[in-house]
Amino acid sequence: MKRTLTNILVTGGAGFIGANFIHFLFNKTDFQGRIINLDALTYAGNLESLKDIDLKFGINTLGKTKAKYIFEYADITDKDAVNRIFKEYSIDTVVHFAAESHVDRSILGPEAFIKTNIIGTFNLLETARNFWKTSDSSIRQDVLFHHVSTDEVYGSLGETGYFEETTPYDPRSPYSSSKASSDHLVCSYSHTYELPITLSNCSNNYGPFQFPEKLIPLMILNILGGKPLPIYGDGKNVRDWLYVEDHNNAVWTIMNKGKIGEKYNIGGENEWQNIKLLEKLIDFVAKEINKDSAEIKKTIKWVQDRPGHDRRYAINCNKLKNELGWSQKYTFEEGLLATVKWYLSNPNWVANVQSGEYANWIKNNYENR
Numbered sequence: 001m002k003r004t005l006t007n008i009l010v011t012g013g014a015g016f017i018g019a020n021f022i023h024f025l026f027n028k029t030d031f032q033g034r035i036i037n038l039d040a041l042t043y044a045g046n047l048e049s050l051k052d053i054d055l056k057f058g059i060n061t062l063g064k065t066k067a068k069y070i071f072e073y074a075d076i077t078d079k080d081a082v083n084r085i086f087k088e089y090s091i092d093t094v095v096h097f098a099a100e101s102h103v104d105r106s107i108l109g110p111e112a113f114i115k116t117n118i119i120g121t122f123n124l125l126e127t128a129r130n131f132w133k134t135s136d137s138s139i140r141q142d143v144l145f146h147h148v149s150t151d152e153v154y155g156s157l158g159e160t161g162y163f164e165e166t167t168p169y170d171p172r173s174p175y176s177s178s179k180a181s182s183d184h185l186v187c188s189y190s191h192t193y194e195l196p197i198t199l200s201n202c203s204n205n206y207g208p209f210q211f212p213e214k215l216i217p218l219m220i221l222n223i224l225g226g227k228p229l230p231i232y233g234d235g236k237n238v239r240d241w242l243y244v245e246d247h248n249n250a251v252w253t254i255m256n257k258g259k260i261g262e263k264y265n266i267g268g269e270n271e272w273q274n275i276k277l278l279e280k281l282i283d284f285v286a287k288e289i290n291k292d293s294a295e296i297k298k299t300i301k302w303v304q305d306r307p308g309h310d311r312r313y314a315i316n317c318n319k320l321k322n323e324l325g326w327s328q329k330y331t332f333e334e335g336l337l338a339t340v341k342w343y344l345s346n347p348n349w350v351a352n353v354q355s356g357e358y359a360n361w362i363k364n365n366y367e368n369r
């Protein structure tokens with residue numbers, strides 16, 4: 001059955017990948033529908049990342065009935081709020097990015113991960129199941145719940161091999177366990193209730209609007225600030241890096257053409273040891289700011305390893321390539337250069353997310369209303 005894809009609920013749209021997804025849909029596809037961005041604006045969510053979209057497609061410019069972009073300040077664990085939003089905007093599609101996403105934070109305080117990633121996903125699924133029920137109690141089949149997940153659910157690889165869609169789950173951090181749990185819930189709603197779902201498991205993303213706690217933006221900003229560059233353990237852990245627009249292009253491809261009830265791996269086919277990646281990144285930044293890269297490399301600091309640090313992630317994304325015709329558009333060099341340039345040209349965005357000033361702005365504009 002043809003998918004409607006008209007009133008799309010994007011959860012976590014103010015975060016790194018979600019904000020890039022909204023830009024991608026409006027700027028790089030022929031999407032004609034409406035996006036409702038539901039976000040709780042945690043430390044990782046930033047509406048500044050969507051200022052241009054709001055100006056062009058938002059309520060203040062087009063009015064509430066014609067707006068193509070609407071922001072809803074809400075928590076996915078809040079049943080009443082999620083229910084109201086489904087009804088108010090006649091949601092026919094969900095693309096679920098909202099999550100607590102940082103492994104180190106999950107080690108320090110797992111509770112928020114359980115609440116948002118497991119209970120929040122459950123709440124969205126229940127709301128969708130009830131809202132999309134027809135008069136004969138079956139579920140509409142022109143709707144879609146796309147769940148955005150991670151390759152970390154598969155565990156850790158040795159020096160060889162790849163994660164396939166059929167690789168058994170073996171999550172090892174509170175973060176990856178909570179994502180694995182949400183994946184299982186999503187699949188169970190497909191099997192048990194015939195909720196039309198698709199699911200994607202992606203490797204490490206990088207690009208604009210990423211909160212500077214993750215490796216690449218943290219290192220760029222530490223280089224610019226002359227701070228030490230902390231490398232965990234022996235620096236030989238391997239990640240498979242993908243430019244965020246390529247991830248979002250894959251998500252949109254799956255939402256349009258993916259088989260209902262199926263999961264797809266998304267990857268960069270671009271494996272790097274952390275230390276090698278850092279050396280490359282230093283060369284790129286040094287060139288942009290006319291500094292001596294050898295001097296910057298002296299600021300690399302070997303620090304204690306992350307507890308339970310997964311050794312290697314590597315994705316086999318042949319299913320997505322062969323069945324749906326997706327492929328990566330950006331080389332690592334192109335993506336890395338675009339990312340470095342973005343952080344260099346957006347000091348205000350960086351200052352706001354780092355200073356906590358943005359948190360005050362949320363309090364004044366949303367929480368005290």
Ligand code: NAD
Pocket residue numbers: 011012013014015016017018038039040041042043044045046074075076077096097098099100101102116120148149150151179201202203204205206210211
């Ligand atoms: P992020 O941390 O940058 O953004 C998360 C967003 O979710 C923020 O805007 C935050 O405010 C919002 N949020 C958090 N808790 C919420 C709640 N309870 N209710 C409503 N909104 C809430 O994350 P990201 O890196 O953009 O990741 C997005 C999704 O992609 C996550 O599901 C993550 O697991 C997955 N993923 C990320 C990567 C990566 O490399 N970053 C790779 C593969 C998959």
Ligand code: DAU
Pocket residue numbers: 101102103104149150151152202203204205213214215216218230231232237238239274306313
């Ligand atoms: O694989 C997909 C996952 O990638 C996503 O599901 C997660 O949401 C996302 O955060 C990311 O997880 P990682 O733990 O791989 O990303 P992070 O940027 O935190 O770390 C990348 C690697 O760099 C990892 O091996 C740890 C290491 N590292 C990280 C930081 C922040 C360091 O050596 N030093 C650092 O300061």
